[in-house]
Amino acid sequence: xxxxxxxxxxxxxxKLFGYKGEVNLFLDTxxxxxxxxxxxxxxxxQGELIPFMxxxxxxxxxxxxxxxxxxxxxxxxxxxINSSVYLPLSKLPPLSGNKFYYHEVKSxxxxxxxxxxxxxxxxxxxxxxxxxxxVINENKQEILIPVVDHFFKxxxxxxxxxxxxxxxxxxxxxxx
Numbered sequence: 001x002x003x004x005x006x007x008x009x010x011x012x013x014x015k016l017f018g019y020k021g022e023v024n025l026f027l028d029t030x031x032x033x034x035x036x037x038x039x040x041x042x043x044x045x046q047g048e049l050i051p052f053m054x055x056x057x058x059x060x061x062x063x064x065x066x067x068x069x070x071x072x073x074x075x076x077x078x079x080x081i082n083s084s085v086y087l088p089l090s091k092l093p094p095l096s097g098n099k100f101y102y103h104e105v106k107s108x109x110x111x112x113x114x115x116x117x118x119x120x121x122x123x124x125x126x127x128x129x130x131x132x133x134x135v136i137n138e139n140k141q142e143i144l145i146p147v148v149d150h151f152f153k154x155x156x157x158x159x160x161x162x163x164x165x166x167x168x169x170x171x172x173x174x175x176x
Contacts, residue, residue: 002049007042007086008103010035015081017066021074022056025065025085032063034093042086049086098155102131105155105162110135110145113153113165115175118143121162143174 011027027035036059042049053070060066069077092101102124110118110133119137124147131147145151145166154163 002042002051002088004044004049004086007049007088008092008101010041010085010087011063012085013043013067013080013083014064016078017060019074020068021072021077022066022068023077023080024060025067027063027065029063031093035087036065038087038091042088043080044084044086045080098149098152100155100162105160108160108162110162110164112171113163115166115171118145118164118166118171137175141174143171145170 009028011025011029014024014026016022017024025041029035036057038054038057040051040053042051044050052072055068055070056066058066072080089103095101095104105121106123108121110121112118117138119135119141122134122136122142125132125134125144129146133145133147135143135145137143145164151164151166152162153165155161156163
């Protein structure tokens with residue numbers, strides 16, 4: 001069995017497409033083109049990830065694919081509507097420069113241009129405006145930093161360090 005922690009959320013099966021057993025797969029990603037030719041996916045079924053081989057795949061628009069699966073009949077496919085779709089972490093395309101995946105930088109050290117050592121990356125919170133990075137400092141305090149490109153100056157993968165330039169007053173809110 002594949003653990004959900006070893007996978008990333010790719011999207012969701014949203015609705016039936018036609019009458020031949022095809023479904024619409026919404027890709028919830030900034031780079032949907034990386035997944036236009038996938039050969040298999042993991043569907044979340046009753047809390048477990050089940051592998052499914054793709055029989056046919058067609059790009060409908062930027063974030064939507066029309067997909068059919070091997071060994072799933074047109075009658076059975078409707079039971080998978082609203083299923084979340086996952087892929088193993090190994091299927092993520094490599095990133096370079098200052099771009100990173102959230103799971104990749106957990107436990108990285110965060111250094112601020114003004115305050116120096118801030119702490120270690122603990123987690124990320126999704127937020128409608130922008131996501132939030134949770135950093136835990138040496139006093140076990142949580143410091144929340146908006147994930148905004150211009151705050152992130154350098155990502156040093158070799159030394160596991162994220163260099164940031166936090167907005168004026170943000171760090172002081174937590175450590176004063």
